[in-house]
Amino acid sequence: MALRGDCVMRLGVRVMLAAVVAAGLVGFCRGGVTSSFVRKAEKTVDMPIDSDVFAVPPGYNAPQQVDCLKLSPFLFSEFSVISSFFNIWVNCISKFPSLKVHITQGNHVGTSMIISWVTENEPGSSEVLYGTHKDKLDISAKGKYTRYTFFNYTSGYIHHCTLRRLQYDTKYYYAVGIDHTVRTFWFTTPPKVGLDVPYTFGLIGDLGQSYDSNITLTHYESNPQAQTVLYVGDLSYADNYPNHDNVRWDTWGRFVERSTAYQPWIWTAGNHEIDFVPEIGETEPFKPFRHRYHVPYKASGSTAPFWYSIKRGSAYIIVLASYSAYGKYTPQYRWLEEELPKVNRSETPWLIVLLHSPWYNSYNYHYMEGETMRVMFEPWFVQHKVDVVFAGHVHAYERSNRISNVAYNIVKGKCEPVADESAPVYITIGDGGNIEGLATNMTEPQPSYSSFREASFGHAIFDIKNRTHAYYAWHRNQDGYSKVADSMWFYNRCWKSSEENQC
Numbered sequence: 082m083a084l085r086g087d088c089v090m091r092l093g094v095r096v097m098l099a100a101v102v103a104a105g106l107v108g109f110c111r112g113g114v115t116s117s118f119v120r121k122a123e124k125t126v127d128m129p130i131d132s133d134v135f136a137v138p139p140g141y142n143a144p145q146q147v148d149c150l151k152l153s154p155f156l157f158s159e160f161s162v163i164s165s166f167f168n169i170w171v172n173c174i175s176k177f178p179s180l181k182v183h184i185t186q187g188n189h190v191g192t193s194m195i196i197s198w199v200t201e202n203e204p205g206s207s208e209v210l211y212g213t214h215k216d217k218l219d220i221s222a223k224g225k226y227t228r229y230t231f232f233n234y235t236s237g238y239i240h241h242c243t244l245r246r247l248q249y250d251t252k253y254y255y256a257v258g259i260d261h262t263v264r265t266f267w268f269t270t271p272p273k274v275g276l277d278v279p280y281t282f283g284l285i286g287d288l289g290q291s292y293d294s295n296i297t298l299t300h301y302e303s304n305p306q307a308q309t310v311l312y313v314g315d316l317s318y319a320d321n322y323p324n325h326d327n328v329r330w331d332t333w334g335r336f337v338e339r340s341t342a343y344q345p346w347i348w349t350a351g352n353h354e355i356d357f358v359p360e361i362g363e364t365e366p367f368k369p370f371r372h373r374y375h376v377p378y379k380a381s382g383s384t385a386p387f388w389y390s391i392k393r394g395s396a397y398i399i400v401l402a403s404y405s406a407y408g409k410y411t412p413q414y415r416w417l418e419e420e421l422p423k424v425n426r427s428e429t430p431w432l433i434v435l436l437h438s439p440w441y442n443s444y445n446y447h448y449m450e451g452e453t454m455r456v457m458f459e460p461w462f463v464q465h466k467v468d469v470v471f472a473g474h475v476h477a478y479e480r481s482n483r484i485s486n487v488a489y490n491i492v493k494g495k496c497e498p499v500a501d502e503s504a505p506v507y508i509t510i511g512d513g514g515n516i517e518g519l520a521t522n523m524t525e526p527q528p529s530y531s532s533f534r535e536a537s538f539g540h541a542i543f544d545i546k547n548r549t550h551a552y553y554a555w556h557r558n559q560d561g562y563s564k565v566a567d568s569m570w571f572y573n574r575c576w577k578s579s580e581e582n583q584c
């Protein structure tokens with residue numbers, strides 16, 4: 082049973098009082114619900130480097146989860162790179178490159194896809210073959226590869242290839258590693274951007290690569306309707322290893338490939354992507370992240386890959402950078418100032434923001450770290466009726482009421498957030514399950530802006546039904562199965578009815 086946050090202690094001492102006194106307590110109970118569910122608080126541990134989820138199969142330069150036997154002998158009949166099925170087979174068993182595949186949206190509206198993968202021992206081809214029939218990949222796109230060094234680590238060959246001019250709402254098969262080893266995957270493009278387009282997003286943050294991370298990802302995968310992951314930052318936690326051992330970036334890529342190769346993950350940069358380590362000579366922030374995770378930032382007029390926007394279905398998604406400058410006159414500030422007025426709620430009624438460091442957080446972890454960004458941008462979010470802001474960073478779960486602190490005035494003593502129907506709902510979902518463990522220590526009493534909070538691992542689903550309704554559910558990882566522990570209906574404030582856009 083859930084208990085009201087700041088009521089718990091008071092109820093303990095006043096339990097004997099009559100109903101009149103109990104009624105009086107209501108006035109003191111300003112916060113929302115603090116879940117009584119208690120998750121083990123011990124620090125989790127990363128899965129060992131020889132875990133099956135990281136495995137590279139035996140054999141020279143071997144990839145994981147090879148799909149060669151599913152290939153048709155006719156697959157490459159139109160291409161000179163491999164002339165026969167026999168050659169494919171021979172190459173598959175003898176020269177497998179190691180691949181870690183992930184995809185993300187490649188343009189602003191969802192008709193491009195960026196395919197990224199890594200080969201370990203030699204560059205191999207950066208070409209992707211794709212098509213709408215698995216036995217006829219009759220379109221090709223040429224990509225490029227990059228590499229980087231980090232202290233004593235040298236990366237594999239990191240390929241990025243953008244597939245353009247895709248049809249909406251279409252399943253595509255694609256193949257990579259076409260000169261040595263062929264592995265095939267598939268993805269489905271989103272429906273054409275539009276007002277009443279249903280679309281389902283998954284929410285994951287701060288995942289890492291622990292046993293708990295694996296449970297979270299498995300639970301997410303068991304959600305059949307989820308179509309795209311909105312990822313709120315902190316990916317591999319490689320920086321928790323000596324010298325930020327970048328081998329752990331590779332293991333993370335292999336770990337999540339089972340999802341990232343089949344549906345786009347929309348990336349947000351967190352503090353664990355900064356990798357700024359001057360003591361070992363690594364002074365280029367975000368070096369591994371920038372090389373490994375390309376995003377379509379130029380398509381939205383951004384000048385850096387840490388803040389950008391995309392449209393997908395009926396949603397307009399803005400990704401912000403908690404660890405890039407956002408003060409007045411900075412590139413991110415100027416971009417967002419011009420970006421928000423561009424959102425047409427008659428085309429994309431749902432406006433979602435992703436960022437890493439939460440603005441409203443009632444845990445005693447990273448408290449107020451998002452405050453300076455809130456001060457800069459919150460008035461715009463209220464003005465433009467942002468529906469929901471998803472953040473990570475705090476390794477727990479929390480959902481706010483619709484509140485704002487835009488009237489903040491220190492001279493006049495206005496320092497409290499107040500209910501504001503134009504404000505977003507703020508959701509902290511940094512509960513992927515990484516090595517650093519849960520944030521269990523909460524501020525007491527639970528503040529009025531906090532609607533629900535629980536220190537557990539999990540993921541969420543944001544299920545857009547149409548222009549007026551979306552259903553949100555947070556799934557706790559509970560004793561081996563996924564359980565909905567918090568949910569709410571979102572009613573679109575621009576479309577209170579389906580007749581008129583009130584924004």
Ligand SMILES: [Fe+2]
Binds near residue numbers: 315351352437473
């Ligand atoms: Fe973080």
